[in-house]
Amino acid sequence: MLEETYRELRLPLLRLAFLLTGSRETAEDVVQSAFLSAQPRWHRIDDPPAYLRRSVVNLAKDGQRREYRRRRLLPPEPESVTANPELDETWALVRQLPPKQRAVVVLHYYEDLPLVDIARLLHRPASTVRSDLRRALDRLRKALR
Template sequence: MMTDQQFTLLAQRYMDTIFRLAFHYTKSQAEADDITQEVLLKLYRANKAFENEEHIKYWLLRVTINACKKAVRSPWRRMEPMEDHTAAIPFPSPEHSELMEAVLALPAKYRVPIYLHYYEDYSCDEVAALLHIPGATVRTRLRRARAMLKTDLQEAEEDV
């Protein structure tokens, strides 16, 4: 069992990562907050010996994905318009904002691998292990997601 000091350090280190993954999965700030809190409580209560820092991060991401799947299946699921939240996020340029909106518009089966691969720097095989799907499926979803993003961004460019 970990000490309060160890938990506080881990919570500070991974809270944003957990929230971002939950937000990408659920598209709801409130649900992402709830899932973040739930995952951190599970970490606090975990009577598990972690091998190293990578093991902790992997465990947290896996628990977050499971909590997100459970929340998405819930009949009480809350839906919020994405524009309310993306407008509040500071981006370095308008292009970054457009890209984020395009990524969030993707279906979850494409959005989550994009997030894990490009934002969290996991390899295709690591994403496959986290999502419990074959590596070839991850590569296919990434390829399709990039094609969708390219099409969406080109259409947006033409509309301007």
């Protein structure tokens, strides 16, 4: 059952972790750690996909802190990710959002989660999540003008 879930969810979780952390290496670590920490209590987890997604979001926060420290030492090189300049430009701007705003944007626009579910996932008031999203969109709009 665990192995089946791993085969099924590893790739979607890797993608989510990459969008949250901006680092493929950190995304791998985050997803491995999420499964590793779930193993001892696997039989007690009611909703494995939700549990693992929550773990990835929480672990990504820690990964982001490490990435931030690394970025402060070494400014990131501009990276072409999608081979589409317009999408690459938007992605570069999303990467520059503060971690909490970025998490809300990723969970809302990539995972299609309603704000109330994001608030529950991030353990933050729904009103705060709404204002995080509004601020993120304002910032992106200005930058994309």
